[in-house]
Amino acid sequence: xxxxxxxxxxLLRDAAAGDQRAFKRLYDRTSATxxxxxxxxxxxxxxxxxxxxEAYVQAWYRAADYHADRGSVLTWLGAIVRYRAxxxxxxxxxxxxxxxxxxxxxxxxxxxxxxSSDGPAQFAEADDDREFLHRCLERLSDSQxxxxxxxxxxxxxxxxxxxxxxxxxxxxxxxxxxxxxxLRDCLVELGWAA
Amino acid sequence: MRLSPDQIDALAAEYVVGGLTGAARRRFExxxxxxxxxxxxxxxxxxxxxxxALGVTPVTPPASLWTRIARALPATDRRRERRVWPWLTALxxxxxxxxxxxxxxxxxxxxxxxxxxxxxxxxxLWLISLDTERERITIDxxxxxxxxxxxxxxxxxxxxxxxxxxxGLLQTDSGSQFTVATPARLAALDTSTNLAIxxxxxxxxxxxxxxxxxxxxxxxxxx
Numbered sequence: 364x365x366x367x368x369x370x371x372x373x374l375l376r377d378a379a380a381g382d383q384r385a386f387k388r389l390y391d392r393t394s395a396t397x398x399x400x401x402x403x404x405x406x407x408x409x410x411x412x413x414x415x416x417e418a419y420v421q422a423w424y425r426a427a428d429y430h431a432d433r434g435s436v437l438t439w440l441g442a443i444v445r446y447r448a449x450x451x452x453x454x455x456x457x458x459x460x461x462x463x464x465x466x467x468x469x470x471x472x473x474x475x476x477x478x479s480s481d482g483p484a485q486f487a488e489a490d491d492d493r494e495f496l497h498r499c500l501e502r503l504s505d506s507q508x509x510x511x512x513x514x515x516x517x518x519x520x521x522x523x524x525x526x527x528x529x530x531x532x533x534x535x536x537x538x539x540x541x542x543x544x545x546l547r548d549c550l551v552e553l554g555w556a557a
Numbered sequence: 558m559r560l561s562p563d564q565i566d567a568l569a570a571e572y573v574v575g576g577l578t579g580a581a582r583r584r585f586e587x588x589x590x591x592x593x594x595x596x597x598x599x600x601x602x603x604x605x606x607x608x609x610a611l612g613v614t615p616v617t618p619p620a621s622l623w624t625r626i627a628r629a630l631p632a633t634d635r636r637r638e639r640r641v642w643p644w645l646t647a648l649x650x651x652x653x654x655x656x657x658x659x660x661x662x663x664x665x666x667x668x669x670x671x672x673x674x675x676x677x678x679x680x681x682l683w684l685i686s687l688d689t690e691r692e693r694i695t696i697d698x699x700x701x702x703x704x705x706x707x708x709x710x711x712x713x714x715x716x717x718x719x720x721x722x723x724x725g726l727l728q729t730d731s732g733s734q735f736t737v738a739t740p741a742r743l744a745a746l747d748t749s750t751n752l753a754i755x756x757x758x759x760x761x762x763x764x765x766x767x768x769x770x771x772x773x774x775x776x777x778x779x780x
Contacts (some may be wrong), residue, residue, distance in 0.1 A: 383627070383630060386630070386669065387627075388621065390623060390626065394618050394622070394623075395616060395617050395618070396611060396613065396615050398615075398616050398617070398618035398622070399613040399614060399615050399616040400610050400611070400613050402616055403613050408619075411618075411624070412618070412619065412622055413569075413776075415626075416620060416622065416624060416625050416626050416629065416673075417673075417776070417778055419626045420626060420629045420630065420671070420673065421671070421778070421780045423630055424671070424686075424780055425625075425780055432597075432600055433600055433603070433604070434600070434604035434607065435601060437607075437611055438603060438604055438607040438608075438611070439603075441607045441610050441611050442573075442603040442607060445575070445607075445610060447778065449575045450750075450776070450778065451776070453578065454750060454751075454776060455613070493608035493609070493611070493612055495608075496605070496606070496608050496609055499654035500609075511574065512609075514574045514575050514576050515574050515575065515606060515609060515610065516609075517612065518576075519575070520578045521576050521578070522578075524576075536576075539571065539574070539576055540570070540571065541568055543567070543570040543571070543574065543602075544570075546605070547566075547570070547602075548604065550605055555605065
């Protein structure tokens with residue numbers, strides 16, 4: 364299916380010019396993915412509601428800042444909602460009990476191309492990137508992969524990661540750093556457009 | 558602090574992943590504000606990693622969520638109406654057109670931080686925005702129940718260290734007001750993650766700190 368990106372980019376441009384109807388259309392086309400991401404990170408519908416509200420209000424005021432270097436509109440919105448969710452989780456001073464070390468079982472599978480099948484079809488343009496990413500995640504060790512996923516999806520801090528994975532803090536820090544560097548090198552090697 | 562490109566890239570990765578916290582996160586945000594290469598590194602990591610996050614199975618949000626968002630957006634056309642005085646529109650159409658033109662071409666404020674105070678029904682009551690370029694704090698009142706004549710709502714920044722800092726008194730009628738972002742207020746806002754509203758005697762807190770009940774709190778978020 365054709366990518367939604369040109370339409371989303373146009374709606375965002377119109378929103379930047381003050382068109383709230385365009386912004387509503389943008390919301391209608393993106394909110395299910397953005398909301399799912401907020402829900403996955405916060406695991407609490409009330410908190411997800413707050414986070415998504417903050418994210419879209421921010422997107423409205425910062426719409427003019429969007430440019431193609433930020434990736435697709437959905438990537439840009441997704442990044443905004445992630446930072447808002449991380450902030451909200453830190454504010455809520457959530458405890459580790461929310462996410463156990465095994466709590467990432469429900470994350471998208473790293474099973475190559477099939478792992479991308481749960482993404483909305485209209486965002487097919489993201490599928491190539493996702494497949495690259497899945498392939499590179501596959502090359503990491505289980506614990507490297509898990510540390511990235513726990514941090515990325517659940518906003519776990521270094522300290523929380525250390526506790527969830529029962530590892531010393533210093534080990535976690537260096538492991539996460541090494542895992543990310545390996546991931547980056549792999550993506551570059553596969554020809555991911557940097 | 559002199560950071561090498563490799564160090565910038567590693568910090569950017571951890572920032573995007575969410576591993577940087579507290580002071581380390583704030584330090585890196587200062588670097589981000591100052592260095593274009595750091596911003597590019599963050600954007601690059603966002604593009605690399607977001608596909609994992611966007612692979613979630615979509616979940617339709619509750620219908621009320623858009624209503625909440627719409628309430629926090631500027632009221633449609635209200636901005637323009639406020640700027641074009643009705644008598645001017647009626648009497649001097651050309652001048653009115655000029656006012657509209659000036660407004661339409663005026664730069665939009667650079668809102669960098671914001672808080673939305675809402676009631677228990679999630680209706681936005683006050684929208685507080687910091688516009689650092691114009692060095693002012695905008696208080697957009699959506700309307701709330703008036704207080705008795707001898708009481709006022711007072712807005713506070715809650716800095717990470719030290720006492721709350723007053724950001725001014727709030728009106729209850731719908732409309733916008735501005736207050737100057739003084740260095741003391743900016744410093745307090747810089748380390749605040751929440752703002753609060755207390756009820757104070759008319760004229761504001763006599764002590765410079767909240768004396769009445771804190772009736773609302775809202776997250777102070779960086780946009």
